[in-house]
Amino acid sequence: MGVYIAFALLFNTVALAEGAQIAMDIEISNSPLYFDQLFINPDDAELQEGIFLITPFPGETRNITVYADIRDKNGFTDIKGVYLVFNGTNISMQQKFVGDVEMGFYEAIVLLPFYYKPGNDTLRIIAEDSGGAVVEGLININVVPVVSLSLDTTTLSLQGTTLEPLIIQGDEDVMTPSSPTLKNTGNVPLQVQLKGNDFFDGAMRIEAAAWLASLNSEGFNGSSIRLDYLYQDMNVVLKPNETLPLWLQLDTAEGIASGHYLGNISIAGVAS
Ligand SMILES: [Ca+2]
Numbered sequence: 001m002g003v004y005i006a007f008a009l010l011f012n013t014v015a016l017a018e019g020a021q022i023a024m025d026i027e028i029s030n031s032p033l034y035f036d037q038l039f040i041n042p043d044d045a046e047l048q049e050g051i052f053l054i055t056p057f058p059g060e061t062r063n064i065t066v067y068a069d070i071r072d073k074n075g076f077t078d079i080k081g082v083y084l085v086f087n088g089t090n091i092s093m094q095q096k097f098v099g100d101v102e103m104g105f106y107e108a109i110v111l112l113p114f115y116y117k118p119g120n121d122t123l124r125i126i127a128e129d130s131g132g133a134v135v136e137g138l139i140n141i142n143v144v145p146v147v148s149l150s151l152d153t154t155t156l157s158l159q160g161t162t163l164e165p166l167i168i169q170g171d172e173d174v175m176t177p178s179s180p181t182l183k184n185t186g187n188v189p190l191q192v193q194l195k196g197n198d199f200f201d202g203a204m205r206i207e208a209a210a211w212l213a214s215l216n217s218e219g220f221n222g223s224s225i226r227l228d229y230l231y232q233d234m235n236v237v238l239k240p241n242e243t244l245p246l247w248l249q250l251d252t253a254e255g256i257a258s259g260h261y262l263g264n265i266s267i268a269g270v271a272s
C-alpha cells in the first residue's frame with residue numbers, strides 16, 4: 001500500500017561560527033493522500049496471491065469494475081481527480097460515496113476485449129489532491145488464456161446434381177450462416193483442425209475423403225486438405241479476433257448415387 005510522506009524542512013539560515021549550535025525544526029506531515037484499498041469486484045476476478053485473475057468472455061467484451069478507496073488527511077473534498085490507466089486509455093474514476101470525512105470511494109469500469117493479450121498486466125490508478133500531491137497505485141492482474149473458436153454455421157444443406165463438384169462457399173461475415181465463417185473468439189492464436197465422417201443415405205455412402213476443405217479467402221486457390229476421420233491440421237493459424245472463410249467441396253468424380261445424405265464435419269482449434 002503506497003503511503004505518501006511529505007517532508008517539510010523548516011530552519012533558519014544562520015551565519016555559522018565554528019562550533020555554533022544549529023537549531024532545526026523538522027516537520028513530517030503524514031500522507032496528505034494515500035490509497036486505503038484498491039480492488040476489483042470479486043464477481044469480476046478471483047484473487048490469487050495478490051493477483052486478480054480475469055477470465056475474458058469468449059467473443060465479447062467483459063466489463064471489469066475497479067474500486068479505489070482513497071484517504072486524504074485534508075478530507076476527501078481535497079481529492080481532485082482519480083484516473084485509471086489501462087490498455088493505453090485513461091479513464092476518469094467516479095466518486096461513488098464517502099466512507100468518512102477523510103475517505104472517498106471511487107469506481108470505474110474497464111472494458112476488456114476478449115482478444116486482449118493473456119498474461120500478467122497492471123491497472124494503474126493515479127490520484128491527485130488540490131495541493132498537487134499525487135499517488136499512484138497498481139492492481140496486478142492476470143488475463144487468463146481462453147481457447148475459443150466459433151463457426152456461424154451449425155447445419156447446412158446442399159443440393160445439386162452429381163455431375164459436377166458441389167461447393168459450399170465460405171465468407172468472412174459471421175452473420176451469414178449459409179457461408180461458413182470461422183472466428184477466433186478467444187485470446188490465443190489457434191491452429192485449426194478439421195475432420196469428417198462418412199455421409200449416409202440408408203446403405204448408400206459417401207466417404208469423408210470425398211470432401212475437400214480450405215480455409216482461405218481465395219477459396220480453393222490456397223492449400224486445401226481432403227477430410228479424414230481424424231483431426232488434421234489445416235496449417236492455418238487463426239489469430240485472436242480474426243475470421244476466415246471455410247470452403248468445402250464434395251468431389252463427385254468417383255460417382256455418387258443420388259440421394260439425401262447426412263453426415264458431420266467437425267472443426268477444432270488448438271492453441272498454437
Ligand atoms: Ca490533501
Ligand SMILES: [Ca+2]
Nearest residue numbers: 173176179181
Ligand atoms: Ca458467414
